[in-house]
Amino acid sequence: xxxxxxxxxxxxxxxxxxxxxxxxxxxxxxxxxxxxxxxxxxxxxxxxxxxxxxxxxxxxxxxxxxxxxxxxxxxxxxxxxxxx
Numbered sequence: 001x002x003x004x005x006x007x008x009x010x011x012x013x014x015x016x017x018x019x020x021x022x023x024x025x026x027x028x029x030x031x032x033x034x035x036x037x038x039x040x041x042x043x044x045x046x047x048x049x050x051x052x053x054x055x056x057x058x059x060x061x062x063x064x065x066x067x068x069x070x071x072x073x074x075x076x077x078x079x080x081x082x083x084x
Contacts, residue, residue, distance in 0.1 A: 025083060026084035027082065027083065029079070031077070033068045034076045034077060035047075035076070037070060037074055043071070059079075065078070065082075
């Protein structure tokens with residue numbers, strides 16, 4: 001399993017420098033996820049950090065919104081980067 005697949009990142013990079021779009025103007029970043037499932041019970045200290053790292057990597061690849069999954073692959077929330 002590749003790193004992108006392991007981290008729940010679909011497809012390939014965007015082809016932009018480091019996959020990052022050039023963002024101009026004011027932006028709002030929203031991230032929300034639930035912590036009431038087995039992944040957080042099994043690993044309550046590191047699972048939130050793992051979720052944040054996976055979302056950060058997806059943003060680094062140029063994604064501006066998406067579904068957030070836990071280490072078990074369960075949907076636990078979403079993130080979105082929008083214009084203010």
